[in-house]
Amino acid sequence: MLEFKYDTQLLIEGKDLDEDAINDYFTNNFKGDCLLAVGDDELIKVHYHTNEPWKVLEYCSGLGEIYDIVIEDMERQAKGLQG
Structure with a gap:
């Protein structure tokens, strides 16, 4: 059984986005692993494994x-079923 069940991915489009601040927020506020939040001040790609994707x-x-x-x-x- 996986510790964190949901692979959550999305793009954020905005102004003055800060990937370091986003990474820090995830680390301090969400339970999960495999965090990737990269991009620039207008577009960030997020990838995260969590049990609470709605919070993300x-x-x-x-x-x-x-x-x-x-x-x-x-x-x-992992069971060969549709994700």
């Missing part, structure tokens, strides 16, 4: 427009 969506939507949202159940994938 809520936080990121407060930073700007979110799109290309993908949330996959990695336990289902």
Whole structure:
């Protein structure tokens, strides 16, 4: 069984985005692993494994427009099922 079930990925488009601040917020406020938040001040790509993807969506939507949202159940994938 995986510790963190959901592979959560999305793009954030906004103004004055700060990838370091986003990384720090995730580290200090969410339980998960495999964090990747990279980009520039207008576009950030987020990848994160968590059990609470709705919290990630809520936080990121407060930073700007979110799109290309993908949330996959990695336990289902490991069993050969659709994620």
